[in-house]
Amino acid sequence: MAQKDTVKNILNAAEELFSERGFAETSLRNITTKAGVNLAAVNYHFGSKKSLIQAVFARFLGPFSESLQEALAELQQRLNGEAPDMQELLMLLSHTALKAGHDSPRRLGIFMRLLGLAYTQGQGHLRRFLQKEYGAVFRTYMALVTAATPDLSDEDRFWRIHFSLGATVFTLSGAESLTAMAAHDLGKASDIAQVVDKLIPFLASGLNAPQQTV
Known part of the structure; x- marks a missing residue:
């Protein structure tokens, strides 16, 4: 998956899950599962949940x-x-x-x-x-x-x-x-x-x- 697509998928997943569950209730693991990426990809592109x-x-x-x-x-x-x-x-x-x-x-x-x-x-x-x-x-x-x-x-x-x-x-x-x-x-x-x-x-x-x- 291209880096641009990875970032877009992570943002799309985070956007939907945060809006549905709230910020505290949504884990990075929830987001990576929905986005189809691993945790390292989130850390690489965003660094932290707050930055995401x-x-x-x-x-x-x-x-x-x-x-x-x-x-x-x-x-x-x-x-x-x-x-x-x-x-x-x-x-x-x-x-x-x-x-x-x-x-x-x-x-x-x-x-x-x-x-x-x-x-x-x-x-x-x-x-x-x-x-x-x-x-x-x-x-x-x-x-x-x-x-x-x-x-x-x-x-x-x-x-x-x-x-x-x-x-x-x-x-x-x-x-x-x-x-x-x-x-x-x-x-x-x-x-x-x-x-x-x-x-x-x-x-x-x-x-x-x-x-x-x-």
């Missing part, structure tokens, strides 16, 4: 962050100092994610499950890695989100962003099941892009809702 976890995220986030950076630069130039629209920002982010996932509900769903696990499982090394590698582009995005929601306090914005992230992870990680349910209950087929288009106005409304005063 980071590589799984980098495979998606590398092209995603590059595309997002380009899209944000174009948006900032078009805005020319004006405040952005929250729904436009969400559309930009979602369309970039779909592009990175090649419009594949399965691949995007797997990544969203992994993202949810990164929040709920103790993977401090992963959060440090993501901050180091992709922090700059997301800080740019968050500055635009702040500009789009000037009436929110930092505290309210924090919670609304994380509530929105939770809704997004839930929806996209289960997109295949949701579209199947919609087809059964509503008699209407839909794809991942259509699901995202329905999700965005919901998220934008939550982020744009007037701040409550106590």
